[in-house]
Amino acid sequence: MKKNDKFIGKCVAYNKEGSGIVKYDNIVFFVPGMIKDEVAEILCVKMLKSYGYGKIIKLIETSKNRVEPRCEVYKKCGGCHLMHMNKIEQQTFKTNVVKDCFRSIANMDVSVNETLDMLDPYRYRNKVQVPFKADNGIMEAGFYRLHSNDIISFNDCLVQTKDSNNIIRFIKENYYIPELRHVLIKHAHNTDQIMIVLIVKKYPFSMQEKLINDLLNRFNNIHSIIANINDKETNVILGNKEIVLAKDDHIQEELNGMYFNISSKSFYQINPKQTKVLYDLAIEFANISKDDLVIDLYCGTGTIGLLASRYAKKVIGVEIVEQAIEDAKVNAINNHVDNIEFICADAAKGANLLLERNIKSDVVIVDPPRKGCDKQTLEAISIFDPSRLVYVSCDPATLARDCKILCEQYHYQIKKIQPVDMFPNTSHVETVCLLSKLHEAKHHVNVTVDMDEMDLSSW
Numbered sequence: 001m002k003k004n005d006k007f008i009g010k011c012v013a014y015n016k017e018g019s020g021i022v023k024y025d026n027i028v029f030f031v032p033g034m035i036k037d038e039v040a041e042i043l044c045v046k047m048l049k050s051y052g053y054g055k056i057i058k059l060i061e062t063s064k065n066r067v068e069p070r071c072e073v074y075k076k077c078g079g080c081h082l083m084h085m086n087k088i089e090q091q092t093f094k095t096n097v098v099k100d101c102f103r104s105i106a107n108m109d110v111s112v113n114e115t116l117d118m119l120d121p122y123r124y125r126n127k128v129q130v131p132f133k134a135d136n137g138i139m140e141a142g143f144y145r146l147h148s149n150d151i152i153s154f155n156d157c158l159v160q161t162k163d164s165n166n167i168i169r170f171i172k173e174n175y176y177i178p179e180l181r182h183v184l185i186k187h188a189h190n191t192d193q194i195m196i197v198l199i200v201k202k203y204p205f206s207m208q209e210k211l212i213n214d215l216l217n218r219f220n221n222i223h224s225i226i227a228n229i230n231d232k233e234t235n236v237i238l239g240n241k242e243i244v245l246a247k248d249d250h251i252q253e254e255l256n257g258m259y260f261n262i263s264s265k266s267f268y269q270i271n272p273k274q275t276k277v278l279y280d281l282a283i284e285f286a287n288i289s290k291d292d293l294v295i296d297l298y299c300g301t302g303t304i305g306l307l308a309s310r311y312a313k314k315v316i317g318v319e320i321v322e323q324a325i326e327d328a329k330v331n332a333i334n335n336h337v338d339n340i341e342f343i344c345a346d347a348a349k350g351a352n353l354l355l356e357r358n359i360k361s362d363v364v365i366v367d368p369p370r371k372g373c374d375k376q377t378l379e380a381i382s383i384f385d386p387s388r389l390v391y392v393s394c395d396p397a398t399l400a401r402d403c404k405i406l407c408e409q410y411h412y413q414i415k416k417i418q419p420v421d422m423f424p425n426t427s428h429v430e431t432v433c434l435l436s437k438l439h440e441a442k443h444h445v446n447v448t449v450d451m452d453e454m455d456l457s458s459w
Helices: 087-105 162-174 208-218 272-286 303-308 322-334 347-356 375-384 396-410
Strands: 006-014 020-024 027-031 039-047 051-061 127-135 138-144 151-153 180-187 194-200 222-229 241-247 251-255 258-262 293-297 314-319 340-344 363-366 388-393 412-420 430-437
Touching (some): 006 027, 006 087, 027 039, 087 412, 162 180, 208 241, 222 251, 251 272, 258 303, 258 322, 272 303, 272 363, 272 388, 272 430, 293 303, 293 347, 293 375, 303 314, 303 322, 314 322, 340 347, 375 396
Parallel strands (some): 027 051, 194 222, 293 314, 293 363, 314 340, 363 388
Antiparallel strands (some): 127 138, 180 194, 222 241, 251 258, 412 430
C-alpha cells in the first residue's frame, strides 16, 4: 500500500481522537469522519512504517448514527471532531475511551458509568481564543486547520456563544490592526458578563480608542476590556504584561448560588451547564461531613473548594497560578466563606507544606491539568491518608496512569468512575473518579511506575 492508493474498508473501532480504525491487508488505517461498522471507499493519504491515514472518498454502507454536521467549516477546522456522530454514538465513544484507557494503560478492567451527555450540545463554551492576521489591508480571523497554522475563517462557530461570534466578526470586518495577534473572549453564561482580551504585539496599537468605544457602545454586556502585550514569536498566546482598557480587570460568574471572579489568566471550566453537573458529582462523591478537613489540590480560583466549604469543617486550596489564588481569596470574601485557606504553590510543594504542619485530611480533591499528578503529589496524597480521594480529570489516559499508582502503591481502590461530556462534538471527555483507602491491604504488590517514561502516545 502506498500514498494515493484506493481500497474498500470497514470501520471496526475508533482511536482517541474519534477517527475510524480500518484494517486492510494487515495494515491499520485511521480515517477521520468514519463511524463504526461503516464501509467506504478510502484514499490512502499518508503511509508510515506500520500504519497509515485515510480519507473517505465515498460511503458505501452508512451508519444509523451518522448525522449531517451543522457547521459550515467542520471538515476544515480542527476544533470539533465528532459532529458527524449523533449524541448516542458520541456518548458511547467517550465511555469506551475511558474504559480503554484503564484497560490498556492501567491494566484494569473497571466499571465505567455511561457518559453524562448534554441536552443541547451547542453554544456551550464560555471562552474562545481566535488568531488574527493582518494581510494587505485585510484582517483574517478564524481557527487553525487541524495540524497546521492555516487560518480557517468562520461566520458562526456553533460551540461559541452568539455574542462571542459577533464580537469576533465585528472586529474582523471593521478594523485593520496589524499589531493584533489574538482575541480572547470570556463570556459568563449565568451573569452574561463579557471580558475581551486583545493580545497585541505592542501597545498602544492601531485604532485603539475607536475600537474600545465602538465595542462598549455596541455590546452593553462587556464588563472588561484588556490589552495583553506579547511581542515574543512563540506559540504561547498570552504575554506577561496587561493593561485594563475599560471597566474591570475581571468578570463574575454564578454557580450554585456562589459568585466567582474570573480574570484573563485564571482557569474556569469551559462549559457552565456541565460544570454544575461535574462539580455536583465531585461533592457528592466526596461525601463531606461537618467534621472533615478537605484539601483541594490544583484549586484554580477556588470553585470546588468553596462549594465544598458548605459541608466541611475546613478546606485548604493549593494552586500555582498567583492570579488564580488572588481571585480565590476574593471569591471567598465575596461569598462570605471563612472556613477556607489558600496556598500559592504547585501541588507537590503545597502538599508538602501542609505535611510540615502535620495536617491530615479526611478528603482530598484533585483537578489537575492534562498531564495529571506528578509522583511527588501522589506520594504527598498518600501521606495525607484521606479515606476518600476524588480525582477530577480532563484526560482519561493520565487518570488511568495515576489510578494505577494509587491502587498498586498506596492501597487505594476505585469505587466509581463517571465520565461527563464537557465538550460535546469534540473527542475530549471529563471524568470524576472516587477512590477509597484500603486500610487493611492484603496480597499487595508494590509496583513502581516511572511517570516520565510511561508511554501514553497511543492515547
